[in-house]
Amino acid sequence: MLSKDTLTKTAFSFNERSIEATVSTDKEFPMQSFVKYHEIETQNSAYASLSSFLQPEADSQFRKGADIVFEKFANLGIKWRTKNNIIIDLRSNIGGRIFYSRAFVYSFLSKKKHLNLLKDEKTIDSWYENTLCSHLQLESPAYLQNVLQYMESKGLTGTYYYKNYQKQLTSQKKNPVVNIYKREKLDSNRFSRDFNGNLIILTDRNTASASEELILFAKKILKTANVTVIGENSYGCDTYVDDLVYLFPNSHLSVCLGARKNTAISTLPEWHGEGKGIFPDYWTTSEDLNKTILLTTHDEEMFSKLQGIENRLM
Secondary structure, eight states, rough: OOOOSSOSSEEEEEEEEEEEEOOOOOOOOOOOOSSHHHHHEEEEEEEEEEOOOOOOOOOOEEEEEHHHHHHHHTTTHHHHHTSSEEEOOOOOOBBOOHHHHHHHHHHTTSSOOOOOOTTTTHHHHHHHHHTTEEEEEOOHHHHHHHHHHHHTTTTTTSSSSHHHHHHHHHHHHHHHOOOOEEEEEEEESSOOOOOSSOOOOOOOTTOOHHHHHHHHHHHHHHHHGGGGEEOOOOOOOOOEEEEEEEETTOOOOOOEEEEEESSSSGTTTOOOOOTOOOSEEEEOOOHHHHHHHHHHHOOOOHHEEEEEEEGOOO
């Protein structure tokens, strides 16, 4: 305990400088080692719920199943692009690997019959880098080592990004530098879209991070007129990502500092900042969620199949 009283601000010394920081109590996220996924279809509409973008550890018994689920999810834009309505349930999805969010939106643009997430990773990431890649980035050996260790724990050593980070770290070892650079590429109008239906995204107060990123990409790439968010405002933690953990040697306390600031999210009018998140187009309480979906889709058959959605992911 640092204080018996509730603190709103505190100060600490770093490199002989006094720094004031805001203090808040984060809500505890329900961490899961497995991913829940479900699909429902009618003639005109489709529904999919995804409980998490968190990838289980490489040696987890749930890893293979999660990989299958994420690839299914990433292909929904190809599978359902002829539907009038696609409903994506991200309630209490606290995020995880943002790549899956980007792949999902990219599938609405892809001319392929199926996306293979491992083989098509470079294509998807190159697309991202030329559309909504806008951030302030820390570049340092410590950051690269941190990212590589995380990717190794997740079994991502064969990915395009892992190999790129390895090359950067090798270069850094020859000439170590700590640099913060700005990267901005906001050009979401370069790609044709084959989807003319409605994408409906369900959110609640625990919808966070990669889930918020999915909404950003959907609103920007598929256009706001085709994307509707229903539910509560999201958690609000998509500004600072790629946390680095620093341990204070004397107190044994640790602090997490983001190595990247996502400046693209601030271009979304519905984004109201950290801790406030994305405001929905239609605010609903649990008791009228299905009725609000019905008013948006006009699909009585889906309304029937989603009975009880107010209480759980379907």
